[in-house]
Amino acid sequence: MSTSILRDSTTSLYEQIAHQLLEEIQRGDYEPSGKLPSEAQLGERFGVSRVTVRLAVGKLSDDGVVERKQGKGTFVAAKQVRHGLDALRSFHEALLLQGLQPSMQVLSHALRPVPEAMRGLFEEAGDCLLLERLHVVDDEPIALGRSHLPAELANVTWAEVEHQPIYSILESITGLAVTRADLAIRAQEADKSLAGALHVKRGAALLVMERTSYFADGRCCDRTTFFIRPERYAFILSGVFKSNSAN
DSSP states (O other): OOOOOOTTOSSOHHHHHHHHHHHHHHHTTTTTTOBOOOHHHHHHHHTOOHHHHHHHHHHHHHTTSEEEETTTEEEEOOOOEEEESSSOOOHHHHHHTTTOOOEEEEEEEEEEEOOGGGTTTSTTOSEEEEEEEEEEETTEEEEEEEEEEEGGGGGSOTTTSTTSOHHHHHHHHHSOOEEEEEEEEEEEEOOHHHHHHHTOOTTOEEEEEEEEEEETTSOEEEEEEEEEOGGGEEEEOOOOOOOSSOO
16 A cells, blocks of 8 residues: 655645545455554554544544444444435335345334324224334444334244345235335434444434335335434435426
8 A cells, every 4th residue: 555645745644644545445445344554553654643643534534434433443434325215115125225235133023002193094903013123234233113014914923034124024914015105204312222222322313214105905004113323324315306486
């Protein structure tokens, strides 16, 4: 790796170091672990003080290029997941389409009375299945999903279908296709339970996506609330929008 920096440049030493490290990150020089050399190693390499190195790494951290993990070092920041809102697809499928290798862990599943707020969705149903699953990417939790599903899914052996999307399970059990979903997005602070599951601080801001899915006959088949770490996730809506007013 080149270590050239210009001592008499109008660009500060730490900015030059940050730029060089950025180029190396973009080339993939630190894959597969993503770990950067220590501050002492970088200081020796560039012939600068730890303070200068710390400023360079701090700039990369502020720009979202690297992340510092206490007691472990500095790592290339994980790529942000982009979830398109213009197609009907499961949360898990959205991760797969980006070339990621996501996994899911079933945390709990049990029959529960239909919540009062959802009585209008699950008409004439006394109970529904409450399912909690943790979505993991790069060995880190990215989202927790809480799903209210038809009671007939209670007999599913969840250990055998842990990594299957909800839509696939619904269609295989009922023989009906999911044809529509309504989405609502908001923000919420992480309570103690969510903070523990997602490895964030209590009170940290989370993205919340509430998805209500329907069969072709109009019956609700899924109400899932995803609690998402926002630094790893972005919602994208692509399309052409036409103004109603004349220019």
